[in-house]
Amino acid sequence: MNPLFKPKLIAGNSNRPLASAIARRISMHRGETVELVKTRVERFNDGEIFVEVFENVRGEDMFIIQSTSNPANDNLMELMIMCDALRRSSANRITAVMPYFGYARQDRRSKARTPISAKLVANLLTTAGIARVLTLDLHAAQIQGFFDMPVDNLYAAPVFALDIRANFTDLEAITVVSPDVGGVARARELAERIGADLAIVDKRRAAPGEIASMTVIGDVQDRVCVMVDDICDTAGTLVKAAELLVQHGAREVHAYITHGVLSGPAIERIKNSTMKSLVITDSIELSEAARATPNIRVVTMAPLFGQAILNIANGTSVSSLFSADTLEPIYEAFYPTRAA
Incomplete structure (x- = not known):
């Protein structure tokens, strides 16, 4: 040029x-x-x-x-x-x-x-x-x-990897989790970048928007679980997956999501969830309610x-x-x- x-x-x-x-x-x-x-x-x-x-x-x-x-x-x-x-x-x-x-x-x-x-x-x-x-x-x-x-x-994975290294002291305790089978490739890439283990939450839907059952594939006992996905819309799957990981013995649950759509009841669900933090990018401008939510943090792109x-x-x-x-x-x- x-x-x-x-x-x-x-x-x-x-x-x-x-x-x-x-x-x-x-x-x-x-x-x-x-x-x-x-x-x-x-x-x-x-x-x-x-x-x-x-x-x-x-x-x-x-x-x-x-x-x-x-x-x-x-x-x-x-x-x-x-x-x-x-x-x-x-x-x-x-x-x-x-x-x-x-x-x-x-x-x-x-x-x-x-x-x-x-x-x-x-x-x-x-x-x-x-x-x-x-x-x-x-x-x-x-x-x-x-x-x-x-x-x-x-x-976003390379930036997420930098953020994880900067904000987590015990990288060896981290297990990267895909909240559904379709996102395994994305979760695996982040896991490889930070040298972490990988787990999967397998969900079965009874109908669109309705989750019939969820199963954890992998060991998350006493692990710091970091869920990774591209989109968080109503946060239903994310919050249920976090609860399931805690039930299976996870020490902490965090999430890294690229696009925070955050529609409907998402903000309230995240605020009241077992997730210690939800990290999203600024690909979508956050609402005032989202910015005021204490467990939501933004990484700039x-x-x-x-x-x-x-x-x-x-x-x-x-x-x-x-x-x-x-x-x-x-x-x-x-x-x-x-x-x-």
């Missing part, structure tokens, strides 16, 4: 704090101020979304930072309208930075006459003019194949996304950010003892 040019960031309304934090991190890396492009994003009385860009973006490498979290449909439409505004303003390339990719759980037909909504969203983004997608911990890796464009899927945006803009490797050795200096301010 021409050194006279720099990536330009523009943010929707879904997660302004994260977008501002990413801009600050890029400013630190570049040694010059990088601010969010000034825009007007508003809704008319009938709910229609209107976008106006107040800066020249002709020929620029644009990055739209927008999670498609609740309200998913509004945020998705906002992203596509922003893309259309940039494309009609002659932006050179438009990258959708989607820390949380909504509709990712609808990645296959679970029964007859149901949609594959994740594929539909991919088609909509392509039609809108998105040239590349940058996201975090897709619910299913195969969603990348829904796009006919480059998709860079970042992982701004340094990770900031470096990934710079790497994309400069045509360098994004996969290098999968390594803890690469991330340690990026997160030095957060984990100085580990990065020293």
